[in-house]
Amino acid sequence: MGTFKALVLNQEEGQTSAEVKELTLNELPAEEVLIKVDYSSLNYKDGLAVTGKGKIIRNFPMVPGIDLVGTVEESADQRYSAGDRVILTGWGVGENYWGGYAQYARLKADWLVPLPAEMDALRSMQIGTAGLTAMLCVMGLEEGGVTPDKGPVIVSGAAGGVGSVAVSILAGLGYQVTAITGRPETEAYLRELGASEVISRAEMAEPARPLEKQRWAGAVDTVGDTILARILAETDYNGVVTACGLAAGFKLPTTVMPFILRNVRLQGIDSVMCPYERRQQAWQRLLTQLPENALGEIAQLISLDQVPDYAERITNGQVKGRVVVDLNR
Known part of the structure; x- marks a missing residue:
């Protein structure tokens, strides 16, 4: 083949630039498996990388995009x-x-x-990194003993990629889900995904006392900082909070009291270095436990040329749900 399209980031005098360029296969890194990419997706971390608003990338030039799905063209490894x-x-x-x-x-x-046999490529990136992270959060709640009969669960950043998928999965499994959002206009969307209650980000961002009234059997937190602190202060005895994001900040202004006096567990969730077997388990569960009709609500499709614009939007909190990048559009 001749050339192919790629979004390439460069940096000059501290400013990041993003440009769609024509590259050749010889310019790709020398790794084991060559893949023809069908779809990627736009995550909050991608937005920080493409806009340069976060110190995500330190070596340039760089082709961003933290997830992809495609077909193996060549492999030096016998597994593929x-x-x-x-x-x-x-x-x-x-x-x-x-x-x-x-x-x-x-x-x-x-x-x-491997892409699960029953899952098509587009659906896998409608789910993507965000959906994988959401399922790992749900698995963390289950492993901590949080079942639907234990009481309501709460999801922060609920209109975002991870939050949207988490709301849909939890509701489908029979949990009573409360969604936190800073955008009142997303309430109807969140209720369509299965949220039984929607509360404002401003309410949950109010600084909490070390212990507040018990409200939540479990939680999926995607934002961190004061919202995570309030969730912990409001979590029931023996409750579990799974934390996977820090969009609001990396600090945690709380005390040890929820952990000691209420036996609350704070479970960190990482999808980046997640072991192969657990990834496979999560993808198989996503195939069956994320309602397929929810994906139309959750995801929108863009071209590679639109990525810089949508990267700016996602870092400004202006993107709802998931954004899939069609590499052949």
Whole structure:
């Protein structure tokens, strides 16, 4: 083949630029598996990388995009052969290694998982890194003993990618879900996904006392800081809070009292370095436990040329749900 399209980031005098360029296969990194990419997606971390608002990328030039799905064209690893359908999420791809915003990618075999046989490529990126993270959060709640009969669960950043998928999965499993959002206009959307109650971000961002009235059997927190502190202060005895994001900040202004006096568990959730077997388990559960009719509500499709604009929007809190990047559009 001749050339293919890729979004390439460069930096000059501290300013990040993003440009769609024509590249050749010889310009790709020398990794084990060559993949023809069908779709990637736009996550909050991608938005920070593309706009340069976060210190996500330190080596330039860089092709961003922390996830992708596509077809193996060549493989030097016996685990994969030409024609295999694979998914990539995490492992520093799109940050330290060239990622998914290109029509071709070369990646380590260890970073890949097979695309579940019953899942099509588009659906996998409607789910993407955000959906994988959401399912890992749900699994963390279950492993901590939080079942639907224990009481309401709460999801912060509920209109975002992780939050939207978490609301939908939890509601589908029978949990009573309360959604936190800073955008009142998303209330109808969240209720369609299954939220039984929607409360404002401003209410939950009020500084909490060390212990507040018990309200939540469990929580999925995607934002951190004062909202996470309030959730912890309001979590029931023996409750579990799964934390996977820091969009509001990395500090945690709380005390040890929820953990000691109420036996609350704060479970960190990481999808970047998640082991292969757990990734496979999460993807299989997403296939069956994320309602397929929710994906139309959750996801929208854009072209590679639109990524810089949508990256700006997602960092400004102006994107609802998931954004899928069609590399052939």
